[in-house]
Amino acid sequence: MKYISYLLLGLVSTILVIVFSLSSCTPNRQSVIPTPQPQEITANSTNPTVKILNFKYLPENLNIAAGETVQFVNQDEEPHTITAKDGSFDSKGLDTAQVWKHTFTQPGSFPYLCSIHPYMQGKITVNTSKK
Numbered sequence: 776m777k778y779i780s781y782l783l784l785g786l787v788s789t790i791l792v793i794v795f796s797l798s799s800c801t802p803n804r805q806s807v808i809p810t811p812q813p814q815e816i817t818a819n820s821t822n823p824t825v826k827i828l829n830f831k832y833l834p835e836n837l838n839i840a841a842g843e844t845v846q847f848v849n850q851d852e853e854p855h856t857i858t859a860k861d862g863s864f865d866s867k868g869l870d871t872a873q874v875w876k877h878t879f880t881q882p883g884s885f886p887y888l889c890s891i892h893p894y895m896q897g898k899i900t901v902n903t904s905k906k
């Protein structure tokens with residue numbers, strides 16, 4: 776009957792080894808979590824951009840090629856819109872830091888204003904794309 780106690784001893788030590796190796800393998804969760812990147816609200820930097828700041832469109836006149844997408848970023852505390860004078864586009868109200876994008880497919884001149892503050896005016900000039 777002696778070998779049963781050896782067997783038990785062996786079993787217990789095996790369990791202990793397993794438990795220790797498992798506890799040493801526990802991943803350090805602190806280092807696994809990636810450091811959060813600051814949220815970039817002003818989207819894509821490759822698109823032509825019109826900022827809205829101090830009740831002005833910056834730049835007021837923007838030249839682009841047909842097919843390009845313009846992004847408008849409201850950096851004011853007030854809501855603003857980007858509304859085409861000919862009615863071809865309307866962003867509706869943009870809150871602070873909100874971005875609105877519009878793709879201009881047709882060449883031409885597109886004056887727009889803010890429907891909340893109609894004295895705010897800008898213009899997008901779309902040139903034929905070079906291909």
Ligand SMILES: [Cu+2]
Binds near residue numbers: 854856889890891892
């Ligand atoms: Cu406005």
